[in-house]
Amino acid sequence: MMKDKMTRGEFLSSLAAGSATLALFPWLGSCTPQKEKETSGQKARLGIIGTGSRGKFHIANLLEDPSASIVALCDDFIPHLDEASALCPGAKRYTDYRKLLEDKDVDGVIICTPLSMHSQMTIDSLRAGKHSFCEKAMAHSVEQLKDMYRTWKGSSSVLMVGQQRLYDPKYVQAMDLVHSGAIGKVVGIRNYWYRNNDWRREVPSPEYERRINWRLYDEYSRGLMAELACHQLQNGSWAMGGLQPKCVTGTGSIMFWKDGREVFDSVAAIYLYPNGVHMTFDSIISNKHFGMGEQILGSEGTIDLVRGIIYSEAPAPRSGIRQFLDQIEQGVLSNSAFAGSSWVTEEASKDAGVRFAKNVTVNDGASSVGAAGDGSVELMHAFCLAVISGVQPEGIVEEAYWSTILALLGDKATRTGERIEIPSEIIY
Amino acid sequence: MEFTYSTRNPEVPTAYSRLDAMHTRCEILLPGMEESAARKLTQRIWDMVLDAEKRYNRFDGDSVLSKLNCSAFRQKVEVDGEMFMILQLCDNFRKMTDGYFDISAPSRVEGRAWVMDPAAHTVRFSVPGMSLDLGGIIKGFVLEKAIHEVAGETPCALLSFGGSSTASLGEHPLGGPWQVSVGHPYFRDKVAQTFPLTSESLSVSGRDPHGRGHIIDPHTGNILDKDDIIAVCGPSALVGEVLSTALWVAPHSERSKILSTFRGYRAWAIVPRTDGGVSSRKL
Numbered sequence: 001m002m003k004d005k006m007t008r009g010e011f012l013s014s015l016a017a018g019s020a021t022l023a024l025f026p027w028l029g030s031c032t033p034q035k036e037k038e039t040s041g042q043k044a045r046l047g048i049i050g051t052g053s054r055g056k057f058h059i060a061n062l063l064e065d066p067s068a069s070i071v072a073l074c075d076d077f078i079p080h081l082d083e084a085s086a087l088c089p090g091a092k093r094y095t096d097y098r099k100l101l102e103d104k105d106v107d108g109v110i111i112c113t114p115l116s117m118h119s120q121m122t123i124d125s126l127r128a129g130k131h132s133f134c135e136k137a138m139a140h141s142v143e144q145l146k147d148m149y150r151t152w153k154g155s156s157s158v159l160m161v162g163q164q165r166l167y168d169p170k171y172v173q174a175m176d177l178v179h180s181g182a183i184g185k186v187v188g189i190r191n192y193w194y195r196n197n198d199w200r201r202e203v204p205s206p207e208y209e210r211r212i213n214w215r216l217y218d219e220y221s222r223g224l225m226a227e228l229a230c231h232q233l234q235n236g237s238w239a240m241g242g243l244q245p246k247c248v249t250g251t252g253s254i255m256f257w258k259d260g261r262e263v264f265d266s267v268a269a270i271y272l273y274p275n276g277v278h279m280t281f282d283s284i285i286s287n288k289h290f291g292m293g294e295q296i297l298g299s300e301g302t303i304d305l306v307r308g309i310i311y312s313e314a315p316a317p318r319s320g321i322r323q324f325l326d327q328i329e330q331g332v333l334s335n336s337a338f339a340g341s342s343w344v345t346e347e348a349s350k351d352a353g354v355r356f357a358k359n360v361t362v363n364d365g366a367s368s369v370g371a372a373g374d375g376s377v378e379l380m381h382a383f384c385l386a387v388i389s390g391v392q393p394e395g396i397v398e399e400a401y402w403s404t405i406l407a408l409l410g411d412k413a414t415r416t417g418e419r420i421e422i423p424s425e426i427i428y
Numbered sequence: 429m430e431f432t433y434s435t436r437n438p439e440v441p442t443a444y445s446r447l448d449a450m451h452t453r454c455e456i457l458l459p460g461m462e463e464s465a466a467r468k469l470t471q472r473i474w475d476m477v478l479d480a481e482k483r484y485n486r487f488d489g490d491s492v493l494s495k496l497n498c499s500a501f502r503q504k505v506e507v508d509g510e511m512f513m514i515l516q517l518c519d520n521f522r523k524m525t526d527g528y529f530d531i532s533a534p535s536r537v538e539g540r541a542w543v544m545d546p547a548a549h550t551v552r553f554s555v556p557g558m559s560l561d562l563g564g565i566i567k568g569f570v571l572e573k574a575i576h577e578v579a580g581e582t583p584c585a586l587l588s589f590g591g592s593s594t595a596s597l598g599e600h601p602l603g604g605p606w607q608v609s610v611g612h613p614y615f616r617d618k619v620a621q622t623f624p625l626t627s628e629s630l631s632v633s634g635r636d637p638h639g640r641g642h643i644i645d646p647h648t649g650n651i652l653d654k655d656d657i658i659a660v661c662g663p664s665a666l667v668g669e670v671l672s673t674a675l676w677v678a679p680h681s682e683r684s685k686i687l688s689t690f691r692g693y694r695a696w697a698i699v700p701r702t703d704g705g706v707s708s709r710k711l
């Protein structure tokens with residue numbers, strides 16, 4: 001099983017090596033066959049901080065990865081710690097993450113805790129000299145984000161953030177198409193994420209409500225913008241060749257799940273790029289009909305990122321070779337124009353489109369934990385390689401910084417109704 | 429995919445088929461064949477196309493080419509006879525075109541950074557980051573195989589891959605050559621130039637005037653931005669596809685010299701204008 005996953009990682013790096021979009025995906029250089037060879041036979045000794053649903057998702061993947069060894073687990077919610085221990089019976093157990101950070105047998109930590117804890121735990125981990133993987137979004141506030149980035153800049157440890165699209169081949173292929181001009185000039189980016197559930201987890205007793213359902217409360221969460229938009233907002237900067245939006249406006253409301261939650265159950269945000277292009281994100285969690293969608297709109301075509309399909313704005317006219325059929329049927333002889341040069345993904349049908357990525361796993365966005373084939377396995381494997389080698393994958397923290405700040409400022413815009421300016425450079 | 433058998437002209441019943449593959453469409457016109465024979469022949473060609481797409485698409489992680497790209501820097505990779513032959517052909521074409529046709533161009537690696545062992549049928553990359561891309565030859569290769577398959581069953585046919593590569597067999601069933609035209613890139617209803625084909629191929633290379641190019645100059649690693657279109661006519665669709673790409677990439681001063689190394693091929697540099705006009709120069 002892992003053999004196939006590793007081959008996919010190597011495939012990603014070879015894809016990037018031959019791709020004009022390599023500059024947009026520099027971190028893929030960290031999973032080359034050469035890196036695999038250099039780290040072959042070695043294991044990253046890992047501690048998992050936060051063993052809830054996402055933590056256990058990573059544990060299940062890491063148990064299949066020969067470059068990973070889970071040596072420590074930490075959670076202050078004992079039922080979750082017990083569940084993780086059952087998966088990794090040899091791993092040491094901690095209820096205080098600071099104690100885990102003192103463990104000399106731990107080379108790298110994976111932080112899967114509520115958003116409000118990400119920054120402090122990651123800062124402490126980096127200061128303890130541990131290579132660190134933190135779930136997205138990076139931080140609960142802009143100030144925390146800056147602290148975290150500043151600490152990483154002053155550290156020699158690796159930092160990676162849980163944004164699995166960074167390692168999903170169909171995004172690399174899609175951006176290769178965008179930047180080869182296959183859809184013309186990029187004129188818009190649309191993202192949406194619809195579910196029909198209350199976003200709640202089962203709570204054993206009422207005192208655990210805020211702890212288990214932390215996503216619903218402002219003290220711990222930035223709601224749909226941090227948990228969902230944060231992934232999709234990367235699409236814009238990739239499609240725009242690294243350009244970031246200059247401002248965001250938005251709105252949000254609690255209009256269906258009126259159960260005491262504090263975060264919106266419906267949001268809409270619009271990001272404006274300096275060249276006038278808009279990127280939208282909207283999410284409703286009381287209707288799932290359209291599922292998850294990510295679309296790059298061009299003057300000559302559209303790319304559906306989720307389904308791996310390209311559509312043409314101008315469907316091909318009746319082809320020349322078909323015109324020959326017409327001639328033969330009518331007994332008329334004439335020339336037929338159909339030849340053309342070979343530069344663009346051609347002849348996309350208006351209705352059906354052309355699939356540009358093979359073996360696409362279409363993720364409907366329904367899962368709050370993770371989906372098969374979404375890049376999570378490759379991301380975690382890349383972290384293991386980085387822990388073993390001590391080499392920071394290029395550009396990955398900056399990528400996470402941008403997606404987090406776009407999510408946080410988008411959240412601010414939806415809460416205040418104000419137009420929020422976005423800094424043009426990373427500030428820390 | 430689509431298969432149509434038309435008997436509207438009872439003297440020339442004709443099979444037309446279309447298969448979306450390799451990011452474009454493969455179309456086949458088989459005039460004068462009996463329906464079941466045409467259907468079987470079409471299916472064999474579709475299988476050929478889909479097999480080639482499966483084997484040589486570098487965007488498919490399961491393809492033979494992807495596996496080569498993933499592993500050939502670490503170790504010698506043994507490839508099958510067809511793959512080895514294609515790579516040898518590509519290497520010969522690279523030499524014959526002074527390096528302007530180069531399947532390693534997207535890697536932006538200087539010089540020839542792959543070594544082939546003909547005795548062991550192995551390939552090894554000599555630098556990391558190396559990756560081969562057969563997108564510039566594989567449609568021509570498949571078209572070449574397909575036209576040979578068709579020639580065994582019928583005297584006249586036309587096969588096309590997205591318009592950029594076309595192969596003809598025999599003459600038009602109503603008489604005379606197949607009159608195949610290159611459309612004007614700025615005006616859909618205008619013709620840039622017409623080429624009469626009788627058992628010949630036509631291959632066309634160039635940049636979309638409305639978009640950015642994606643063809644890389646192997647000598648500089650830069651994506652090229654030229655306004656002209658190169659059309660090549662000759663006996664082989666495979667050679668035509670290679671040659672049209674190399675001539676388009678090469679500086680104008682080098683084009684005639686490169687063309688002269690390929691006997692039996694004619695080429696034109698076509699410059700479409702935004703006013704609907706066209707200038708064309710035979711190389």
